Every structure is written in structure tokens, then in C-alpha cells.
Amino acid sequence: MQHAVCLTLSLVLLAAVITITVSCSSSHFYSQAAQGQADMLRRARPIPKVLADPKTNAKLRSQLELVQELRTFAHDQLKLPTNKQYKNYADLGRKFAVWNVYAAPEFSLKAKTWRYPVVGSLKYRGFFSESAAKEEAEELREDGYDVMVGGVRVYSTLGWFSDPVLNTFVNDKESQLAETLFHELTHARFFVSGDTDFNEAYATASGQEGVRQWLRSKGDTEGLKKYEADLLEFGRILALLRSTRAKLEALYAQEDNLSEKDMRLRKTAVFDETRAEYEAMKRRGECDSSYDRLFGTQLNNARLTALATYYDLVPAFHRLYEEQGRDWEKFHQAVEAMKPLTKKGRREKLGMPATE
Numbered sequence: 001m002q003h004a005v006c007l008t009l010s011l012v013l014l015a016a017v018i019t020i021t022v023s024c025s026s027s028h029f030y031s032q033a034a035q036g037q038a039d040m041l042r043r044a045r046p047i048p049k050v051l052a053d054p055k056t057n058a059k060l061r062s063q064l065e066l067v068q069e070l071r072t073f074a075h076d077q078l079k080l081p082t083n084k085q086y087k088n089y090a091d092l093g094r095k096f097a098v099w100n101v102y103a104a105p106e107f108s109l110k111a112k113t114w115r116y117p118v119v120g121s122l123k124y125r126g127f128f129s130e131s132a133a134k135e136e137a138e139e140l141r142e143d144g145y146d147v148m149v150g151g152v153r154v155y156s157t158l159g160w161f162s163d164p165v166l167n168t169f170v171n172d173k174e175s176q177l178a179e180t181l182f183h184e185l186t187h188a189r190f191f192v193s194g195d196t197d198f199n200e201a202y203a204t205a206s207g208q209e210g211v212r213q214w215l216r217s218k219g220d221t222e223g224l225k226k227y228e229a230d231l232l233e234f235g236r237i238l239a240l241l242r243s244t245r246a247k248l249e250a251l252y253a254q255e256d257n258l259s260e261k262d263m264r265l266r267k268t269a270v271f272d273e274t275r276a277e278y279e280a281m282k283r284r285g286e287c288d289s290s291y292d293r294l295f296g297t298q299l300n301n302a303r304l305t306a307l308a309t310y311y312d313l314v315p316a317f318h319r320l321y322e323e324q325g326r327d328w329e330k331f332h333q334a335v336e337a338m339k340p341l342t343k344k345g346r347r348e349k350l351g352m353p354a355t356e
Contacts, residue, residue: 029125029127032127032128032129032132033126033127033128035128036098036127036128036129037128037157037161039092039128040090040092040097040155040164040166041090041161041162041164043090043091043092043164044088044089044090044162044164045088045089045090046087046088046089047064047067047068047087047088047089047165050064050089051064051065059171060170060171063170063171063177064089064165064170066174066177067086067165067170067177067181070177070178070181070182070214071085071086071087071181073214073217074181074182074185074210077213077217077328078182078185078206078210078213078328079189079328079329079332080182080185080186080188080189080206081159081185081188081189082185084159084161084162084163085159085162085163085184085185085188086163086164086165086181086184086185087162087164088162088164088165089164089165089166089167089170090164090165090166090167091166091167092166092167092168093167094168095151095153095168096130096151096152096153096168097128097152097153097154097155097166097168098126098127098128098151098152098155099126099127099128099129099130099132099133099134099149099150099151099152100124100125100126100127100133100149100150100152100306101124101125101126101127101133101136101137101140101147101148101149102123102124102147102148102150102302102303102305102306103137103140103145103146103147103148103302104145104146104300104301104302104304104305105144105145105146105301106144106145106146106264106301107251107252107255107263107267108252108301109245109248109249109252109301109304109305109308110305111123111302111305111306111308112140112145113196118193119158119191119193119194120193120194120195121194121196122196123196123197123305123306124196124306126152130149130151133149134149137149145302146300146301146302147300147302148298148300148302148303148306150306153166153168153169154166154168154169154180154183154184156184156187156188158187158188158191159187159188159189163184174223175211175215175223175226175227175230178207178210178211178214179207179208179210179211180207182206182207182210182211182214183203183204183206183207184203186202186203186206186207187199187203189332190202190332190335190336190339192338192339192346194343195343195346197308197312197313198313198338198343198346198347200310201310201311201312201313201314201316201317202313202317202335204310204311204314204317205314205317205318205321206317206321206331208231208314208318209318209321209326211227212224212227212228215227233286233287233288236281236286236287237278237287237291237294238307238311240274240277240278240281241274241304241307243274244270244271244273244274244304245304245308247270247273248267248270248301248304251263251266251267251270271299271300274295274299275295275299278291278295312352313347313350313352316350316351316352317335317350319350319351320334320335320350338350
């Protein structure tokens with residue numbers, strides 16, 4: 001699934017538009033974030049006006065009409081808030097909305113976190129400029145981190161502002177567009193401060209179950225079959241990456257007993273084994289070449305922690321949805337009831353190990 005490979009899910013920069021006192025080292029970051037948010041809102045036009053504009057091309061018109069149908073479905077069937085979200089459209093004139101920076105120590109899979117007002121700690125730093133993101137990444141590399149810079153096509157403020165549909169994702173195929181909207185609207189319904197993995201897995205599972213229900217409601221059996229096949233293929237990719245993480249965790253546990261040179265050599269060997277297995281999977285027809293970039297030369301600790309952020313807890317949320325009888329309101333309420341718990345408590349409630 002291409003959106004999963006590109007990590008094109010939500011970036012939260014709510015802190016950028018809040019008046020706060022920050023250190024000199026942080027002021028530039030919040031300034032660029034505030035300017036980027038303001039530019040996005042300036043470019044936004046109500047979807048009905050875009051549809052009525054004779055200059056709007058047929059493809060965009062069709063996709064925006066689909067957005068309107070998906071918003072209605074999300075509100076009526078999935079019990080998600082749509083009062084402000086995705087009522088407007090904005091063309092940013094670029095391929096990505098923002099660029100996220102992820103980092104992890106050279107010999108650890110514990111993601112670096114950044115703390116923001118209101119939303120708490122997040123496992124990424126977001127920039128509206130690719131060059132600014134690369135500058136941040138280079139500083140982190142100089143400090144010894146494994147780093148990943150990923151272009152992000154989807155942007156969310158968790159329902160605090162009227163997030164527009166963007167040119168960066170509006171032309172996605174139907175199932176992908178539906179999953180994106182349902183995912184982001186789930187964030188708008190509920191978000192717990194400081195628990196990135198919990199929030200993203202909840203929204204991911206909600207988005208996937210929402211797509212299934214959407215396709216069933218249309219009687220699109222072929223579309224559902226293809227979507228399930230895509231999920232199954234991506235599941236194989238995740239299994240390979242989880243195996244890689246397990247090998248690395250075992251290796252990094254030996255850090256005190258191995259020289260840095262030996263650690264690096266063994267780390268490289270693990271990633272080489274992963275790439276070789278991926279090539280074998282392609283030959284066996286278990287996946288296609290759309291994951292080539294993920295398994296390229298920049299496969300590192302940061303990429304693995306970024307993927308973990310979105311997917312490790314997803315199966316637990318699917319189980320919770322089933323346990324609630326596939327009743328959407330009960331499902332959301334069951335998730336919201338975990339807010340007072342600690343991170344460890346939420347994972348225990350979900351029946352998952354309380355790991356980082």
C-alpha cells in the first residue's frame with residue numbers, strides 16, 4: 001500500500017499557531033510552522049465553489065465529489081466529526097504538504113521525541129520546507145543519530161482548524177482517499193496527548209475498518225477484494241520489518257560486549273539480510289516493487305521506529321472493534337475511556353506488551 005510506504009499519515013503542528021514563549025533555538029521552528037499553517041489556510045477554497053468553477057478539471061471535480069460522499073459516510077456511519085474538516089480544498093503547488101524528520105540512536109530502536117504544547121511528545125519534527133527538514137536531519141546525524149526525512153502528503157490539526165483537502169492526496173485511488181480521510185477524522189474525534197503510537201494505531205485501524213464498511217455499502221466486491229489483498233501484502237512487509245527489528249534489538253542488547261566497529265558491521269549485515277529477503281519476496285510474487293524505496297540504502301533505525309509508530313498496535317484496535325460488535329460509537333467510546341490511563345495501562349488494556 002503506497003500510502004503506508006511513504007508514511008503519508010498525519011502531522012500535528014497545532015503548537016505552531018498557539019502564542020507561547022519559546023527558547024531562541026525553538027523560535028525558528030514555530031515561526032516556519034505558523035507561516036506554513038497560515039499559507040495553507042489562505043489557499044483554501046470551499047469545495048462547492050471549486051466544483052462550481054468552470055476552470056476546475058473533470059478529475060478534480062470527480063474526486064472532490066467523492067470527498068463529499070466520504071465525509072457524509074464518515075459522519076453518519078463511522079460516527080466521526082466533520083463539522084470543520086475537509087470542507088475546503090487547497091492547492092499548495094508542491095508534491096508534499098510537509099516533511100517529517102524521524103531519528104533514533106545509532107544502536108537503539110528507541111525513537112527520539114520532541115515535546116510540543118498541548119499535544120505533548122511526538123516521535124517526529126515537521127517542517128513546511130524540505131530544506132529546513134534536511135538541515136534538522138543533518139544536525140541530528142552530526143549528533144550520531146540514524147535519521148529519516150519523509151515527505152508527508154496528508155496534514156492534520158486534529159480538528160482544531162478547518163483542515164482542507166490538499167492537492168497532495170486528493171487524486172489518490174478511492175480506497176486510499178477514503179482511508180486517509182477516515183484516519184484523519186478519527187484524530188479529530190479523539191487524541192491523547194503524548195502517546196503517538198496509540199493515536200496513530202487507533203486512527204489507522206479506524207481508517208481500515210471504515211474503508212471496508214464503505215466498500216461493502218457500495219456493493220463493491222472487487223474493490224474490497226483488492227483492498228484486502230493490499231492489506232495482506234503490506235502485512236507481509238510489516239512481518240519482515242518486525243523480524244528485522246527483533247534481530248537488531250538482540251544485537252543492540254550486546255552493545256556493552258562489542259566494539260563500535262563490530263556493532264556497525266553486524267548492523268549492516270542485518271539490513272543486508274532484510275533487503276535480500278525483500279528481493280526474494282518479490283521473486284515469489286508476495287509483493288511488488290512499490291516498496292523499493294523503503295528497502296533502499298537509507299533503511300535504518302529511524303525508518304523502523306517510524307513504521308512502528310503507525311502499525312504495532314493496529315491489530316489490538318481491530319480486535320477492540322470486533323469486541324464492540326462492530327458498533328462504531330461503542331468502539332470510539334472504548335478507546336476514549338483509556339485516556340486517563342498511562343501508556344503502559346493503555347497497552348495492557350489492549351492486550352499488548354508495554355514496550356517503547
